[in-house]
Amino acid sequence: xxxxxxxxxxxxxxxxxxxxxxxxxxxxxxxxxxxxxxxxxxxxxxxxxxxxxxxxxxxxxxxxxxxxxxxxxxxxxxxxxxxxxxxxxxxxxxxxxxxxxxxxxxxxxxxxxxxxxxxxxxxxxxxxxxxxxxxxxxxxxxxxxxxxxxxxxxxxxxxxxxxxxxxxxxxxxxxxxxxxxxxxxxxxxxxxxxxxxxxxxxxxxxxxxxxxxxxxxxxxxxxxxxxxxxxxxxxxxxxxxxxxxxxxxxxxxxxxxxxxxxxxxxxxxxxxxxxxxx
Amino acid sequence: xxxxxxxxxxxxxxxxxxxxxxxxxxxxxxxxxxxxxxxxxxxxxxxxxxxxxxxxxxxxxxxxxxxxxxxxxxxxxxxxxxxxxxxxxxxxxxxxxxxxxxxxxxxxxxxxxxxxxxxxxxxxxxxxxxxxxxxxxxxxxxxxxxxxxxxxxxxxxxxxxxxxxxxxxxxx
Numbered sequence: 001x002x003x004x005x006x007x008x009x010x011x012x013x014x015x016x017x018x019x020x021x022x023x024x025x026x027x028x029x030x031x032x033x034x035x036x037x038x039x040x041x042x043x044x045x046x047x048x049x050x051x052x053x054x055x056x057x058x059x060x061x062x063x064x065x066x067x068x069x070x071x072x073x074x075x076x077x078x079x080x081x082x083x084x085x086x087x088x089x090x091x092x093x094x095x096x097x098x099x100x101x102x103x104x105x106x107x108x109x110x111x112x113x114x115x116x117x118x119x120x121x122x123x124x125x126x127x128x129x130x131x132x133x134x135x136x137x138x139x140x141x142x143x144x145x146x147x148x149x150x151x152x153x154x155x156x157x158x159x160x161x162x163x164x165x166x167x168x169x170x171x172x173x174x175x176x177x178x179x180x181x182x183x184x185x186x187x188x189x190x191x192x193x194x195x196x197x198x199x200x201x202x203x204x205x206x207x208x209x210x211x212x213x214x215x216x217x218x219x220x221x222x223x224x225x226x227x228x229x230x231x232x233x234x235x236x237x238x239x240x241x242x243x244x245x246x247x248x249x250x251x252x253x254x255x256x257x258x259x260x261x262x263x264x265x266x267x268x269x270x271x272x273x274x275x276x277x278x
Numbered sequence: 279x280x281x282x283x284x285x286x287x288x289x290x291x292x293x294x295x296x297x298x299x300x301x302x303x304x305x306x307x308x309x310x311x312x313x314x315x316x317x318x319x320x321x322x323x324x325x326x327x328x329x330x331x332x333x334x335x336x337x338x339x340x341x342x343x344x345x346x347x348x349x350x351x352x353x354x355x356x357x358x359x360x361x362x363x364x365x366x367x368x369x370x371x372x373x374x375x376x377x378x379x380x381x382x383x384x385x386x387x388x389x390x391x392x393x394x395x396x397x398x399x400x401x402x403x404x405x406x407x408x409x410x411x412x413x414x415x416x417x418x419x420x421x422x423x424x425x426x427x428x429x430x431x432x433x434x435x436x437x438x439x440x441x442x443x444x445x446x447x448x449x450x
Contacts, residue, residue, distance in 0.1 A: 098409065098410055098411055124411065127409060127412065131415075144305040148312070151312065155316055158318075160412070161418060175297050176297050176299050176300060176301070177297075177300050177301055179301065179306060186310075187309050187310065189313075
């Protein structure tokens with residue numbers, strides 16, 4: 001049976017879209033059929049995180065009644081499917097987000113998981129994304145502004161009759177001033193599905209010629225491993241976590257760099273040999 | 279502190295990895311307070327009381343349920359008037375334009391919202407307008423209550439014993 005989950009946060013910039021993409025890929029890697037929907041019709045960027053920016057038909061066209069939903073579903077990395085939102089501001093102005101629920105209901109039965117990336121805030125478009133899902137996951141960072149907004153979005157979801165199933169704490173740095181997981185559980189009265197550490201690899205994933213989610217680019221990074229555990233928790237399926245890459249100290253970085261340089265030179269030599277062989 | 283001592287302190291804190299952050303305890307207390315003020319216990323078997331609790335939960339001024347021109351229940355002083363007005367409005371709009379999903383009227387100091395759902399018409403007054411999604415959530419919650427309490431089921435004649443409660447105004 002399909003599970004349709006909306007990922008919300010209240011506050012913007014807490015890594016909601018990146019988590020949606022990565023959890024989706026992790027679920028797909030475990031053999032599940034996953035559809036990701038970018039319901040952030042104003043500030044769409046799920047397709048950018050997945051490296052799928054050139055999608056001619058988008059959710060905008062479907063909500064405007066100008067395209068069929070099936071034509072807006074694209075094959076994404078690692079076997080995920082994606083319904084992107086368009087980047088056009090004009091189309092956004094004309095879109096009726098209240099149609100989202102019926103649009104998603106018309107395709108959800110073909111999948112094991114449908115993950116909806118909601119916009120930030122508590123406005124109409126966010127409500128449309130919340131009611132389009134049957135469950136809600138709240139993403140927050142361990143600081144008070146983000147938790148205050150998470151609290152508000154939880155109340156909005158409850159008002160709309162959708163009960164949130166848990167929290168993901170993102171960008172955790174284990175600093176003294178962070179609001180502790182126990183306090184977050186007490187405040188939001190929800191279980192924690194996982195804690196994703198701040199990992200520079202997530203940010204670096206957007207800064208590549210070919211952008212792809214961190215879970216594909218660096219599958220053994222701390223953030224990737226935490227995301228795999230969250231996906232396993234959500235699906236109830238065991239997902240193999242990789243070996244965590246330890247943070248290198250100054251000397252290991254120095255010698256590691258030296259080794260890497262040696263390796264690069266060796267590779268170049270081998271390439272030169274091959275060229276000579278030709 | 280001068281520029282150099284500040285810069286030196288900053289460099290030292292980075293090199294020594296000094297964590298000078300602290301938990302914002304007052305803010306956590308404020309969030310706890312906010313949470314306590316936003317708890318909604320809507321468990322009741324009394325329809326009028328339920329509407330009173332629901333209007334607080336959904337941050338609206340009044341809710342009236344109308345069916346076939348009769349008031350099923352209202353948390354407003356003017357349930358009958360609202361019910362007549364909404365029936366007339368729906369009929370007029372349906373005749374002159376087309377069948378509406380919602381009618382929103384901006385009054386001088388509030389919004390008058392009419393939302394047909396199932397066999398009932400819901401009339402909601404609030405200081406700001408609600409989206410159809412929010413109105414549907416209000417209506418759904420009431421429909422579930424009516425179903426659970428077996429109120430007004432079937433025809434428009436409300437002969438259930440709970441009818442005695444129906445026109446009572448909810449406690450503020």
